[in-house]
Amino acid sequence: MIAILGAGSMGRLWAATLPAGQVAFVPRPGQAPDSVCYRFQPIDDKSVSVTVPWLQPGQSPDLLLVTTKAGNTLEALKAALPSIANSTPILLFQNGLGSQQQVAQTWPSRPVLAASTTEGANRPEPGLTVHAGRGDTWVGALNPVGHPLVKRVTQLLADSGLAVHPEQDILAKLWQKLVINAGINAFTAVLDCPNGEILEQPFYQRWINPLCREISHLLAAAGRPEHTPEALRETIEAVARRTAANTSSMRADVLARRTTEIDFINGYLMRLGRQHGIPTPVNQMLTEQVQQLN
Numbered sequence: 122m123i124a125i126l127g128a129g130s131m132g133r134l135w136a137a138t139l140p141a142g143q144v145a146f147v148p149r150p151g152q153a154p155d156s157v158c159y160r161f162q163p164i165d166d167k168s169v170s171v172t173v174p175w176l177q178p179g180q181s182p183d184l185l186l187v188t189t190k191a192g193n194t195l196e197a198l199k200a201a202l203p204s205i206a207n208s209t210p211i212l213l214f215q216n217g218l219g220s221q222q223q224v225a226q227t228w229p230s231r232p233v234l235a236a237s238t239t240e241g242a243n244r245p246e247p248g249l250t251v252h253a254g255r256g257d258t259w260v261g262a263l264n265p266v267g268h269p270l271v272k273r274v275t276q277l278l279a280d281s282g283l284a285v286h287p288e289q290d291i292l293a294k295l296w297q298k299l300v301i302n303a304g305i306n307a308f309t310a311v312l313d314c315p316n317g318e319i320l321e322q323p324f325y326q327r328w329i330n331p332l333c334r335e336i337s338h339l340l341a342a343a344g345r346p347e348h349t350p351e352a353l354r355e356t357i358e359a360v361a362r363r364t365a366a367n368t369s370s371m372r373a374d375v376l377a378r379r380t381t382e383i384d385f386i387n388g389y390l391m392r393l394g395r396q397h398g399i400p401t402p403v404n405q406m407l408t409e410q411v412q413q414l415n
């Protein structure tokens with residue numbers, strides 16, 4: 122049995138694709154007792170109706186997927202973990218960086234793993250979850266207790282039929298995604314436009330080079346492989362073009378009046394800059410502008 126904490130788009134994508142009857146959502150405090158029911162639209166098939174029960178007291182999951190927003194993760198896990206065995210692997214799906222490290226530090230004796238995924242899912246209306254784009258999911262350990270479980274967790278997730286791979290250096294994957302999100306998401310939220318449209322906007326063109334210079338310094342300071350600002354810009358723009366029509370997760374959060382993950386994306390880079398004595402005025406400006414939208 123796989124338990125899922127967080128019934129947003131990503132949680133519902135995994136719940137709909139993993140074998141039926143083997144998935145349950147973890148109830149949040151004060152949760153209504155009814156199962157979670159929704160329609161699921163696969164990429165190239167007819168939509169199906171999905172019913173996912175809540176995890177019952179005494180049920181012991183083989184794996185806990187955590188698909189909460191980065192800012193809610195610690196609090197949600199503090200409420201959920203007392204009833205989940207110490208040996209159950211915790212697999213974190215959060216965007217950005219910072220929340221994963223908080224979890225690994227708070228529960229050092231539990232197996233903590235992280236996933237980086239390029240699967241696309243969204244909820245265009247309340248009862249509908251759409252698998253919007255096929256991608257890949259990489260799974261790797263964040264602490265020593267998690268290492269021996271990477272293969273098993275990857276196999277459990279691969280039962281969904283989605284492409285899941287074990288990853289030795291999951292931090293590298295999380296950094297790659299962080300760079301892309303740092304260069305796209307805040308711009309789409311501030312400019313209120315789909316990913317591809319930022320490329321033509323004067324505000325983006327004014328700030329993207331200085332932003333990439335900041336990120337390039339931060340990568341070197343964090344001991345990650347170095348990338349020139351030009352290479353970072355190319356990577357960001359290739360993804361913006363490939364996902365041109367997408368509404369980024371940050372713009373979607375702003376439009377739905379949800380808290381964004383800015384504190385774990387450009388906000389994380391700003392805090393890292395402070396730690397290393399590297400000025401990050403562009404990350405700070407983007408963080409503040411998105412915080413104001415919230």
Ligand code: KPL
Nearest residue numbers: 305364367368369370371
């Ligand atoms: O990951 C994304 C997000 O929206 O969070 C991108 C890659 C920008 C795609 O929309």
